[in-house]
Amino acid sequence: MEFNECPLLASEAVNREHEQLVELINQAEFDVLMGRQAQRPLQALKAFVQQHFAEESQTFSQHAMPHCDAHRRDHEFLLQLIEQACTSNDAEELLSILSDQLPNAIVRHIDRFDRQVVNWLKRHRRTAA
Ligand SMILES: [Fe+2]
Ligand SMILES: [Fe+2]
Helix, strand or coil, X not given: CCXXXXXXXXXXXXXXXXXXXXXXXXXXXXXXXXXXXXXXXXXXXXXXXXXXXXXXXXXXXXXXXXXXXXXXXXXXHHHHHHHHHHCCCCHHHHHHHHHHHHHHXXXXXXXXHHHHHHHHHHHCCCCCC
């Protein structure tokens, strides 16, 4: 996927993290396309996403932000998709997740949920983590 598919948010720090996320997905996808084992980039992707979500979740709690349950549930959904990729031995399934399902789900997530958080923090004059 291309980083420019991701909606840009009003926080450089958050945009940079999403750019890293796209790079990790692309590394895993590249290995699968080359017929190589993608376990290493997939584990790196999983670790990065877990960390990214944990930080976002901490931000919700710190600022007592309203309406975070749906956001957290969507994180769970994305993690399940990544977990499915980590445990798959089927190249076709992996490509479907890495080239299609995950990019779509991430673009939707950023547009709907992360945007809300960044804008809320801006309105309350706090820096987005
Ligand atoms: Fe999020
Ligand atoms: Fe995010």
